Amino acid sequence: MFISELRIENFRGYGEGSDALTLPLSAGLTALVGENDSGKTSIIDALRLALGTRDQESFRVDDGDFHHPAGGGERRTEIRIRCKFEGLTAGDKAAFAEHLSYEDKGTAKSVVLYLNWKAIASVAGSRNRRFTTIETRSGAAGDGPPFDQGARTLLCSTYLRPLRDAERAMSAGRGSRLSQILQHTREIKDNGTPYDPAQNPPVDPRALTVLGIGDFANELLKTHVGVNSARENLNDRYLAPLSFAGSKLQGRISVSGARGEDATRLRLLLEKLDLELRDESLPDTPANRGLGSNNLLFMACELLLLGAEADGFPVLLIEEPEAHLHPQRQLRLVQFLQQKANELRDDGQKIQIIITTHSTQLASAIALENLVLLHGRKAFPLSSTRTKLEKTDYAFLSRFLDVTKANLFFARGLLIVEGDAENILLPTIAKLIGRDLTENGVSLVNVGGVGLRRFARIYLRKEPLSDSVIGIPVACVTDLDVMPDCAPEIIGKVKPGDAWPLTKDRKWRAVKDFTTPQLAEKKAGIKGKASEQNVETFVADHWTLEYDLAFCGLAKDVWVAASLAENDDKINAGKIKSRDVIREALKSFVAFEASAATPEELATRVYGLVLDVSKPTVAQYLAALLEQRRSSRTPGGLVSVLPSYIVSAITHVTTIPGAAPPAGAGAGA
Structure with missing residues (x-):
């Protein structure tokens, strides 16, 4: 049952x-x-x-x-x-x-x-x-x-x-939980034979029931020289002078629970027991009474x-x-x-x-x-009959839903990203535009490029009308992965002047591979994999996070951060100072910017430097640079040079779903 x-x-x-x-x-x-x-x-x-x-x-x-x-x-x-x-x-x-x-x-x-x-x-x-x-x-x-x-x-x-x-519950004393548990266990009730006064001492005292052991102990105490001497002293010298004629007071010493109903006697005997944890490799050391270990002992007994x-x-x-x-x-x-x-x-x-x-x-x-999952005074079972997760999703999540990702179950908002760069940068960006993730109780989950929509579907109900919608806003942030037409030659996908391979022979895609409606359809297809109820997918406006940051107005910051990342080992070893790297990066960027024919070319060349170093390291330096410029750039000013999909994603999880993004943000993806 x-x-x-x-x-x-x-x-x-x-x-x-x-x-x-x-x-x-x-x-x-x-x-x-x-x-x-x-x-x-x-x-x-x-x-x-x-x-x-x-x-x-x-x-x-x-x-x-x-x-x-x-x-x-x-x-x-x-x-x-x-x-x-x-x-x-x-x-x-x-x-x-x-x-x-x-x-x-x-x-x-x-x-x-x-x-x-x-x-x-x-x-x-x-x-x-x-x-x-x-x-x-x-x-x-x-x-x-x-x-x-x-x-x-x-x-x-x-x-x-x-x-x-747990320590009190497992210790000896009146009404102890240990005595209640032991009294009802089969091992206590069904093992042993009663004590027989006619066979004293018993052949094997260890074969007695718990009550039998108590009765045998009581018989031993009654005949013990020290106990008898103390009892006689108490009766003759102290109780007798306090007695009335014809009503002599007598003390009797026995094991507690020696008389009465068997259930009561057993309870009184078991209340004398306590349970301790010890390390079997160190049997003579004091008992282990740590709070955690005693908790385990308590649960094991129950x-x-x-x-x-x-x-x-x-x-x-x-x-x-x-x-x-x-x-x-x-x-x-x-x-x-x-x-x-x-x-x-x-x-x-x-x-x-x-x-x-x-x-x-x-x-x-x-x-x-x-x-x-409990939220908004409603309960949402995450079973297959209630969520939009498929059978394969459950198998996938059983492998990849680890400790760091499980914080999604305790969040007031959820931001799901596909890489370390987003994981590092988005909390800083959110704080700088006045939408601190921690203050809003938002968890950021980095799925490492796999299963983004699987994690999002945890929050999608199969029958939202009858089962209600989970009121936790979820934003999935993902790349579009369509590079500008100048990028293949700049980042080395093809040699300058060479014809591009057929699309079936390459994994990368560029803008000219699509018509305008086809590109819009691709973006809509990515969004449609997880964009309903309170879950929304936000797709990069152009290519990837780093490219879009450079394209929208942070090209100089990304260039400097990439230059710092390129010299990270030397900086940490003390061979070069970061301020010198920044000074040289700013000089080179001026010339670099002047030589770029289009914004797409500038952003691609900046992104090319990012690809040559570590993306997470670039993100760390970029987050620090943005923090340093906090006093010279207002939240609204930063919003104006950020990709609109990033601002919209942060807005989605830091306010109620459907709220308008801050002034200056684009429409989003």
Whole structure:
């Protein structure tokens, strides 16, 4: 059995009607990702309220949990949370027989279970005292019979809070979580034989049950000389003088839990145990009590219980499992969670694990199909039935969606680029034109020239009308890769005066290979691969980023940056000063500019120098030069000499989609 759908109404940021949350879930592992305040914790807390938790920790509804609509509407007075369970086993059907629903699924009937949890806020008494009534009923519309306490107990979840005190939970003490876990494990309940007072001492004390060990220890203590002496001293010298005639006070020393019901005795004994982590290669060193290691120990124990139980609903809710773990530990953890979610218990069920995370390590390691992106108080599962990703896209992204790219799941805007130059330059350009990417919560993802549209399609919904559109603006920045007609000879594609090879025999293209309509069609085709909903592709106006920067008005800056990159090793070795390189570059550019017959030739010759050195190094120097000229060039002045597609792309992700670009920017591509 697993939760296949969760619906939340009027709980915190989630409203009702179209503002309610409907979240489809699958068996196995599900990770909720998204920026802060996107509603991840509210989902976990809704499940805690509806299902209850095994630790029996008190979790009450307060006034702030009732939804307060934006715009000044009155706070709602009724929270509704509905869980739909599918994949019921024979044992589940028997346990919840009176609560089951039967739904059409093709030609057959599907047996499902609905749990409807409702909190109703009321005001009573002359002092307007508020109180909350809780109802839990079955049925798709909440019109079935109420769940009794026994049925509710079978649905309890295991919950691990984000800032959990794992050391306290695993330490000895009253009500310790370790004792609760051990008490219900099969290993504790099913192993050993009871202690027999007639056979004292037992043949092998190690073969006793935990209760048997307690009873045997109690028998040893009763006959211990030191314990008996202390007891007699206490009774004769201290309690006897305090007693009344005919009512003599007597002290008795025994192991805690020596009397009473077996379940109580077992709990009291287990509360004396604690669990420590040690390095097996260093057994005599002090226990390892680091926060991260204790977290792993805590999660391992909870999964031990969930995997070994013979009844109950196996669901584990973890907020931020990455807490206190270094990156490699995080990767090991997610591998472990996925493994446990795929294992069958003895009752034929699998553990359903739902986590929230802000970790790019976890987000990159979990299968894309198992992620749910939260944004704007809406949930967007990234499964193949919901996105426009193809099967091949999922296979590709499983290989290339690494830690650095996984920051896209936590962004308020996304800029996808194809190279290091864009990755280095665009943040600087955005800041200089007054649209700082960091201030706007924009992530920049460099896909390295492969799969740009595959990454963009993560944000495209297959059914946007019914499923909503993800409100995160995404800009894909790509080259046109059509060089001016003067370029092949300048950059050495052909020798001066030679005929060009046929187009079928070369990979490069120039302007004269296209008619004007054909060139427009090529650009439209590139844009059309990922330009819908809130995803937009911005194509270079002419050729590549560096060429377009030089062509539009930054030829001198790009030339100087390329000259610095050409001398980078000498500059870093102290053999030459950067100011001397800049001085010579400015001199050569004056002569160079005068000799260029057209703007296309000038820009091509500048780009030719870039091609002869390292593009990322050129970008680093160019970013520094633009920063240095910040005081002498206004944002509007910089915009006027930038390629329009770059300005439009930055504008798209730093404002709401469709906003007009800053004054001076072109129409964009």
